[in-house]
Amino acid sequence: MMQQGTVIKSTGSWYQVRLNDGQLLESRMVGKFRLGSLKLTNPVAVGDQVLVDTGDDGKGLIVEILPRRNYVIRQSPRKKQYLHLLASNVDQALIIATIAEPNLKQGFIDRFLLMTEPYNIPTAVVFNKADIYQKTALDLYTYLQSIYEPIGYTMHLVSALGGQGLGELKNLLKDKVTLIGGQSGVGKSTLVNAIQPNLDLKTFKLSGHSGKGQHTTTFAEMFELEFGGSIIDTPGIKTLAFNNLKPLDVAHNFREFFTYSSQCKFGGQCLHRSEPHCAVKDAIETGGISELRYQNYLSILDDIENQNYWEIHET
Numbered sequence: 001m002m003q004q005g006t007v008i009k010s011t012g013s014w015y016q017v018r019l020n021d022g023q024l025l026e027s028r029m030v031g032k033f034r035l036g037s038l039k040l041t042n043p044v045a046v047g048d049q050v051l052v053d054t055g056d057d058g059k060g061l062i063v064e065i066l067p068r069r070n071y072v073i074r075q076s077p078r079k080k081q082y083l084h085l086l087a088s089n090v091d092q093a094l095i096i097a098t099i100a101e102p103n104l105k106q107g108f109i110d111r112f113l114l115m116t117e118p119y120n121i122p123t124a125v126v127f128n129k130a131d132i133y134q135k136t137a138l139d140l141y142t143y144l145q146s147i148y149e150p151i152g153y154t155m156h157l158v159s160a161l162g163g164q165g166l167g168e169l170k171n172l173l174k175d176k177v178t179l180i181g182g183q184s185g186v187g188k189s190t191l192v193n194a195i196q197p198n199l200d201l202k203t204f205k206l207s208g209h210s211g212k213g214q215h216t217t218t219f220a221e222m223f224e225l226e227f228g229g230s231i232i233d234t235p236g237i238k239t240l241a242f243n244n245l246k247p248l249d250v251a252h253n254f255r256e257f258f259t260y261s262s263q264c265k266f267g268g269q270c271l272h273r274s275e276p277h278c279a280v281k282d283a284i285e286t287g288g289i290s291e292l293r294y295q296n297y298l299s300i301l302d303d304i305e306n307q308n309y310w311e312i313h314e315t
Contacts, residue, residue, distance in 0.1 A: 001054050002054075002063070004051055005018050005019040005025065006048070006222070007046050008222040009219060010045065010220050011219050014027065017052055017060060019052070025060040026058075028061065029062045030063055038244065040083055041079055042084060043065075044085075045087055047090060047222065047232060048065050048088050049065070050062045050066065051066065070090060070121055071085055071087065072085070072090065072115050072119070072121065074240055074241075074242075075241040077238065083244055086181070089177065090177050091177045091178065092124070092177075092178050093122070093178065094125075094172075094180045095108075095113075096128055097109060099127060100132055100134075102186070108237075110254075110297070111240040112181060113153065113253075114242065114250065114253055114254075121179075124156060124172065126155075126156045128187045128190075129159060129160070130157045130159040130162065131162035131164065147290045152255065156168060156172070160190040160191040163194070169195065173225060173227075173229050175229045177230050177232065178229065178230070179234065184238065188236065196225055198226075199223055219235065220235065221233055241303060242300065242303070243304075246304070247271055247301050248268075248271065250297065250304065251271055252268070254297055257297070260280045260289065264280065265278070272297075273301075
């Protein structure tokens with residue numbers, strides 16, 4: 001019998017599907033699914049609406065993926081030529097970060113935004129562990145607010161352990177499907193447990209040897225929230241690279257750069273590096289664009305171009 005449902009967990013070879021009647025069904029794929037010409041490590045994503053052929057053995061076969069309204073994709077950390085689908089059909093995304101324990105890697109924020117911006121997915125930045133922030137950390141948070149909020153990315157200061165900001169965060173999540181991602185060790189699972197304690201997600205302390213976070217989420221999984229909505233929790237991300245993007249894609253998805261680019265001599269073809277009469281570089285000089293964002297932008301361009309160079313010379 002054919003039924004429709006939502007993929008709520010991916011473990012690589014098996015998928016847990018919540019059918020429209022609420023039944024959970026362990027399912028596998030039949031046939032091959034593609035996303036255009038892209039090479040994917042996982043053709044089915046958490047959040048996908050699927051048609052499942054339910055068998056007498058209590059298992060299901062995913063026979064069709066219904067059209068996605070959006071998706072979030074990243075370069076596979078293990079197979080560099082492939083892409084990995086993090087989630088699909090989301091209303092918004094949250095980047096979970098922290099300024100201390102572990103120290104902030106601010107470039108990660110701009111790399112995460114580069115995953116969601118091409119698909120117009122509203123994204124906010126949530127800084128966890130506010131209970132341990134000293135004045136220097138709070139000043140840095142205020143500085144980052146001055147960069148991101150004027151260009152349309154809201155920021156939130158919360159503490160999973162102290163409770164600060166959790167009510168505001170619940171209001172943000174209510175009645176929406178939210179992708180939650182962040183680097184290892186930022187307290188993502190602890191924060192989710194604080195929002196809804198009965199989930200009881202596994203948490204670990206930072207590694208005493210390296211001071212780095214340990215991965216506690218192994219596979220993407222969707223959880224329903226008792227106050228309305230659902231979250232898609234994803235594995236901790238160490239690095240983000242973009243073999244699916246070209247330099248101009250990056251330029252067009254740094255939103256404030258794109259706004260200024262209409263005034264550049266070369267318009268939408270300007271990469272804002274050495275080109276003459278570049279409105280973006282002029283805006284950096286006058287304070288209209290953040291120098292920090294610009295340096296992160298240049299770093300991403302270098303990564304993409306270096307990666308493309310080695311791909312060409314290794315084939």
